[in-house]
Amino acid sequence: MLNDLHIQEQEVIDEHKECVRYRKGDVIFHEGGIPKGIYCIRKGGVKISKMTSQGKEQILFLSQPGDFIGYRALIGEEVYNATATSIEDSSICYIPKSDFLEIMHRNPAFFNKMIKKVCNQLGIMEQNLTIIAQKSVKERLATTLLMLKESYGMDGDESTLIDIRLSREEIANVVGTATETVIRLLSTFKNEGLIDFDGKRIKVINEEQLKKLAVA
Amino acid sequence: MLNDLHIQEQEVIDEHKECVRYRKGDVIFHEGGIPKGIYCIRKGGVKISKMTSQGKEQILFLSQPGDFIGYRALIGEEVYNATATSIEDSSICYIPKSDFLEIMHRNPAFFNKMIKKVCNQLGIMEQNLTIIAQKSVKERLATTLLMLKESYGMDGDESTLIDIRLSREEIANVVGTATETVIRLLSTFKNEGLIDFDGKRIKVINEEQLKKLAVA
DNA sequence: CATCAACTGTGATTGCCATCACAAAAGTAT
DNA sequence: ATACTTTTGTGATGGCAATCACAGTTGATG
Numbered sequence: 366m367l368n369d370l371h372i373q374e375q376e377v378i379d380e381h382k383e384c385v386r387y388r389k390g391d392v393i394f395h396e397g398g399i400p401k402g403i404y405c406i407r408k409g410g411v412k413i414s415k416m417t418s419q420g421k422e423q424i425l426f427l428s429q430p431g432d433f434i435g436y437r438a439l440i441g442e443e444v445y446n447a448t449a450t451s452i453e454d455s456s457i458c459y460i461p462k463s464d465f466l467e468i469m470h471r472n473p474a475f476f477n478k479m480i481k482k483v484c485n486q487l488g489i490m491e492q493n494l495t496i497i498a499q500k501s502v503k504e505r506l507a508t509t510l511l512m513l514k515e516s517y518g519m520d521g522d523e524s525t526l527i528d529i530r531l532s533r534e535e536i537a538n539v540v541g542t543a544t545e546t547v548i549r550l551l552s553t554f555k556n557e558g559l560i561d562f563d564g565k566r567i568k569v570i571n572e573e574q575l576k577k578l579a580v581a
Numbered sequence: 582m583l584n585d586l587h588i589q590e591q592e593v594i595d596e597h598k599e600c601v602r603y604r605k606g607d608v609i610f611h612e613g614g615i616p617k618g619i620y621c622i623r624k625g626g627v628k629i630s631k632m633t634s635q636g637k638e639q640i641l642f643l644s645q646p647g648d649f650i651g652y653r654a655l656i657g658e659e660v661y662n663a664t665a666t667s668i669e670d671s672s673i674c675y676i677p678k679s680d681f682l683e684i685m686h687r688n689p690a691f692f693n694k695m696i697k698k699v700c701n702q703l704g705i706m707e708q709n710l711t712i713i714a715q716k717s718v719k720e721r722l723a724t725t726l727l728m729l730k731e732s733y734g735m736d737g738d739e740s741t742l743i744d745i746r747l748s749r750e751e752i753a754n755v756v757g758t759a760t761e762t763v764i765r766l767l768s769t770f771k772n773e774g775l776i777d778f779d780g781k782r783i784k785v786i787n788e789e790q791l792k793k794l795a796v797a
Numbered sequence: 798c799a800t801c802a803a804c805t806g807t808g809a810t811t812g813c814c815a816t817c818a819c820a821a822a823a824g825t826a827t
Numbered sequence: 828a829t830a831c832t833t834t835t836g837t838g839a840t841g842g843c844a845a846t847c848a849c850a851g852t853t854g855a856t857g
Contacts, residue, residue, distance in 0.1 A: 415711045418796050423711040441700030446707060470689065480696045484657030487699060490706040491662060495631045495639040498713045498757030502814070533835065541714030543815055548836060564823080564835090580634050718844065749805065759845055764806060780805090780853080 366405075366433055366482070369475055374468050384458045387451040393434070396448045400439040402461040406430050409455025410529060414538065415447045424539045425490075427452075427529070429516065437483065439465070453530065502542045506550050507578040509540050510560065514569045530565040582621075582649055582698070585691055590684050598674045603667040609650070612664045616655040618677040622646050625671020626745065630754065631663045640755045641706075643668070643745070645732065653699065655681070669746065718758045722766050723794040725756050726776065730785045741784040748781065 370378070384407060387393060393404055393411060411428040425447055428434050438445045439462060451457075469476050496508055510527070517529040531539075537547040551567075554560045559575050561568045569575060586594070600623060603609060609620055609627060627644040641663055644650050654661045655678060667673075685692050712724055726743070733745040747755075753763040767783075770776045775791050777784045785791060 415707065417711065417715045419715070421715045423714050425707050425710065437700050437703055441697055441704060443701070443704060446704050473686065476692065476696075480692075480699065481657055483696065483699045483703060484653050485659070487653055487703045487706060488657060488659060488662050490703060490710060491631065491641050494641065494706060494710040494713060495633065497710060498639050499633045499635070499637045532833090544834090545816085545836080546814060549814095552836080748803090760804090761806080761846085762844060765844095768806080 366431065366478065369478060370468065370472065374472060377464060377468065378460055381464045382458045382460045384456055387455045387457055389451055389453050391451045393449040393451065393457060394445050396445055398445045400435055400445060400462065402459050403436045403439055403465050404434045404449070405458045405460065406432050406434065407456040407458055409457070410452045411449050411455060411457070412452050412535065413447045413449050422538045423541060424535060427516065427539075433482075436465075436479070437486075440479070440483070452535070497541050502540065502546055503550055504579055505540045505542070506536075506547065507554075507559075507575050509536065510554075510567070510569060511572070511575055511579055513567075514572070518569075525568040525570065527567045527569065532565065582647070582694065585694060586684065586688065590688060593680060593684065594676055597680045598676050600672055600674045603671045603673060605667055605669050607667045609665040609667060609673060610661050612661055614661045616651055616661060616678065618675050619652045619655055619681050620650045620665070621674045621676065622648050622650065623672040623674055625673070626668045627665050627671060627673070628668050628751065629663045629665050638754045639757060640751060643732070643755075649698075652681075652695070653702075656695070656699070668751070713757050718756065718762055719766055720795055721756045721758070722752075722763065723770075723775075723791050725752065726770075726783070726785060727788070727791055727795055729783075730788070734785075741786065743783045743785065746781040 382405075387409070394400070396415065406428055408430055411432075411434060412424050413426050413428065413434060414422050414424045416422055428449075434449050435445065469479060496505055500508070513527045513529060513531075517527050518524060519526045519528050533547050533551070534544045536551075537544045540547065551560070551562065554575075555562060557574075559569075559571045559578070561570050598621075603625070610616070612631065622644055624646055626646075627648075627650060628640050629642050629644065629650060630638050630640045632638055644665075650665050651661065685695060712721060716724070729743045729745060729747075733743050734740060735742050735744050749763050749767070750760045752767075753760045756763065767776070767778065770791075771778060773790075775785075775787045775794070777786050
């Protein structure tokens with residue numbers, strides 16, 4: 366995302382940004398907090414999630430190295446409506462609000478890229494909402510596994526492996542279901558030869574069949 | 582939204598826009614179609630909805646006079662991922678892509694307003710997704726009724742009336758549930774004195790209680 | 798205003814999935 | 828290594844809500 370900036374702009378960012386290491390479980394920003402800058406993930410992984418009044422977590426999306434997080438609330442001039450939590454040891458850069466907004470307004474191409482990004486994200490969220498509202502848990506889990514493979518699939522030999530370590534509970538909080546249900550369904554998928562797993566490492570064995578399930 | 586434009590820009594739009602009347606049920610744009618402009622509602626009402634492969638409809642949001650629709654796909658340079666359908670007789674202006682984009686890029690304040698708008702919309706969608714994923718149908722229906730009152734509540738005498746005529750099926754497709762379930766729950770709410778209705782005109786009688794239900 | 802279609806409403810039934818309870822395994826810390 | 832916490836896994840149970848079936852009502856249309 367930052368690649369399109371001019372050299373002098375990159376320098377501004379390099380000067381002002383500060384990179385911080387976060388341990389697994391550390392919170393980067395919290396629902397209700399006031400955004401004072403944006404974050405860019407260099408290494409590791411982050412989950413963006415909301416808590417309901419009953420203390421249930423809904424994971425909205427997962428972010429990887431290269432992704433910006435926290436820009437929605439900053440640009441929208443709202444408080445954070447979700448919490449960002451490191452799901453593994455991560456290195457994350459912080460770019461102060463003033464620097465970010467200045468660059469965005471000085472550089473029309475970058476501004477353009479940002480608004481496109483937000484629009485695409487909105488499209489994804491509309492799609493996810495529809496899936497959660499209209500499909501069964503089994504179909505949603507299949508969809509989630511395919512999404513994870515898309516985002517975290519490996520190259521080469523291990524191309525079937527989903528290279529992210531999520532707990533069963535976290536998968537449940539993406540799908541919007543109970544942890545036990547995820548455990549049971551993953552076992553079913555394993556028995557049916559759709560996937561394989563040992564602990565948290567999940568492999569997609571029969572992607573075609575999984576896709577059929579997902580659209581069912 | 583258009584009020585912030587300069588006078589000459591308003592003139593450009595006035596020259597190029599064309600306003601069309603749509604009857605109830607008419608489709609303004611269709612999922613999968615290529616956006617060639619944006620729409621601004623002058624009169625009436627529009628639902629934006631997605632269809633699942635099983636033919637189930639999910640209503641993503643409802644638009645009123647003054648609202649833009651179709652800008653997400655246009656700006657994001659995607660095909661429409663939802664369908665816009667007139668839910669009553671409406672008058673809707675069409676602004677060609679080139680005019681809209683030119684004005685957006687010429688007028689930084691307007692550009693800013695647009696990106697803020699998309700960010701806010703994304704926040705709303707994230708909130709809705711969480712509600713649908715984590716709350717019971719009863720809680721979601723209560724939330725939807727409150728949202729409808731917020732958007733379509735009247736002033737003065739009839740301040741309790743929700744001034745929009747949605748079928749039970751359409752309400753169900755907002756909430757993400759079956760039509761029969763909505764019918765039953767609305768009757769329950771009526772019996773409990775939370776709401777009152779005669780046909781499609783719904784009144785909120787006990788907003789406080791409804792709010793308690795919604796957050797439950 | 799007659800006819801048909803669409804919508805509202807009610808009852809019965811099924812089943813998906815949440816919840817509770819608890820055992821086993823894995824990971825973490827001392 | 829040992830104790831403790833967290834995570835994974837399994838079984839039993841119950842309830843919410845989808846689905847099916849059909850009656851009554853409203854509304855559209857020629």
